Amino acid sequence: MPIRLEPDFPAKSVLESEDIFAIDNSRAEHQDIRPLKLLILNLMPNKIDTEIHLLRLISQSPLQIDVDFLKVASHEHKHTSKTHLDKFYLDFSQIKDTCYDGLIITGAPVEQLAFEEVDYWPELVEIMDWSQTSVTSVVHICWGAQAGLYHHFGVEKVPFKEKLFGIYKQDIEHHFRLFRGFDDRFWMPQSRYTGINEEQVRQRKIKVIAKDEEERSAILISDDEHDVFLMGHFEYATDTLEKEYLRDHDRGIDTAKPANYYENGKIYNYWRAQAHLFYHNWLNDVYQMTPYQLERIRELQKERKLRSI
Numbered sequence: 647m648p649i650r651l652e653p654d655f656p657a658k659s660v661l662e663s664e665d666i667f668a669i670d671n672s673r674a675e676h677q678d679i680r681p682l683k684l685l686i687l688n689l690m691p692n693k694i695d696t697e698i699h700l701l702r703l704i705s706q707s708p709l710q711i712d713v714d715f716l717k718v719a720s721h722e723h724k725h726t727s728k729t730h731l732d733k734f735y736l737d738f739s740q741i742k743d744t745c746y747d748g749l750i751i752t753g754a755p756v757e758q759l760a761f762e763e764v765d766y767w768p769e770l771v772e773i774m775d776w777s778q779t780s781v782t783s784v785v786h787i788c789w790g791a792q793a794g795l796y797h798h799f800g801v802e803k804v805p806f807k808e809k810l811f812g813i814y815k816q817d818i819e820h821h822f823r824l825f826r827g828f829d830d831r832f833w834m835p836q837s838r839y840t841g842i843n844e845e846q847v848r849q850r851k852i853k854v855i856a857k858d859e860e861e862r863s864a865i866l867i868s869d870d871e872h873d874v875f876l877m878g879h880f881e882y883a884t885d886t887l888e889k890e891y892l893r894d895h896d897r898g899i900d901t902a903k904p905a906n907y908y909e910n911g912k913i914y915n916y917w918r919a920q921a922h923l924f925y926h927n928w929l930n931d932v933y934q935m936t937p938y939q940l941e942r943i944r945e946l947q948k949e950r951k952l953r954s955i
Contacts, residue, residue: 680938681709681710681711681712682709682710682711682712682747682748682929682932682933682936683711683712683714683745683746683747683748683940684704684711684712684713684714684746684747684748684749684750685713685714685715685716685741685746685748685749685750685781686700686713686714686715686716686749686750686752687716687717687718687749687750687751687752687773687790688715688716688717688735688752689718689751689752689753689754689770689789689790690752690753690754690755691723691724691725691726691755692725692726693715693717693723693725693726693730693731693735694726694730695883695886696752696881697715698883699881699882699883699886700750700752700881701713702881702883703880703881703921703922703924703925704925704929706922706925706926707925707926707929707930709929709930709933711929714736714741714746715734715735715736716735716736716737716738716741716773717731717735717736717737718738718766718769718770718773719737719738719739719769720765720766720768720769721765721766721769738769738772738773738776742776742780744780744940745780745781745940745941745943745944746780746781746782746940746943747781747782747783747932747933747936747940747943748781748782748783748784748785748928748929748932748936749777749781749783749784749785750784750785750787751773751774751784751785751786751787751790751793751794752787752788752790753787753788753789753790753791753838753879754789754790755789756789757788757789757792757803757838757839757840758805758839758840761793761796761797761803770793770797771797774793774794774797774798778798778872778947778951779944779947779948780943780944780947781943781947782872782932782935782936782943782946782947783871783872783873783874783928783931783932783935783936784872784873784874785874785876785928786873786874786875786876787876787879787881788837788838788876788877788878788879789838791866791875791876791877792840792842792877794873794875795842795847795852795866795875798868798873799846799847799850799851799852799868800846800850801842801843801846801847801850801852802842802843802846803840803841803842803843804840804841804842804843805839805840806838806839806840806841808902809837809838809839809901809902810836810837810838810839810841811836811837811838811887811890811891811901811902811904811905812835812836812887812903812904812905812906812907813833813834813835813836813887813904813905813906813907813916813917814833814834814835814836814858814859814864814878814905814906815831815832815833815858815859815906816831816832816833816834816856816857816858816864816865816878817830817831817856817857817858817859818830818831818832818855818856819854819855819856819857820853820854820855822853822855822867823927823931824855824865824867824874824924824927824928824931825855825856825924825927826923826927827923827927828920828923828924829920832856832917832920833906833916833917833920834864834876834878834879834880834917834920835878835879835880835882835886835887835917836877836878836879837878837879837882837887837890837904838877841862841863841877842863842877844861844862844863847863847866851868851869851870851954852866852867852868852869852875853866853867853868853869854866855867862877863875863877864876864877864878865877868954869954870950870951870953870954872947872950874928880917880920880921880924880925881921882917884913884915884918885913887904887907888904888907888913890904891903891904
């Protein structure tokens, strides 16, 4: 939440220069406050695990948040019951005329397919296009980040020789608002067979704000600051990588043990605090940017896009 200060309080300008939100008393007294409206497009097969992972992070905010879950209607969901989906999930046709303060697009285990070969790709494109006019801020995760970078900016996937799997150090390249309170170096879980074309990234209107030790982009943001791309999985629980490792071996896939994950046979969580902090910062950022009247989001998004041209 913002700090209330007098307009001429000396520290106010310093805090603002550090992207710490400080508002004067007159604005605070006239603020309209409402719950943030958040939409989660859950593309993961085990939807309940992903729900828990993400809600665990966003629930720590002092802001009240109303969450809707979205599924793709053009895909047959085999790992989550129809009862659960019918009760707790919406289709895009039900929300396309609605505005949201924030959208999270999860990853999906389809990265070894060409984007156009994914059966729900046309629907996902429609949702991503809608998000540009009807959502204040979007976070894309893993394959969701690759999909967003490809659709919005033409950045192509690049296959790795081996699966990038484990916990990896990331270095902050630009001290953006989303990194308030972060150490200069942090850890993030990774579980993917593909990266992105880094040369294409450098040619697009995208900032790389964190990289790993191999100079691979870890977190990116569009120049208009509307779209955030997380190449890894801040949301993963402590044992998620172990479950994936055992699942791969049960399927006969010779995946190496996750890097930097086990120590003397024990799992240590190096990313939990930064994960909570990242989503706390994002929600706070959305809270500051989004209008009180949801329907004004479309108007403000038009202005935002014009400023970024």
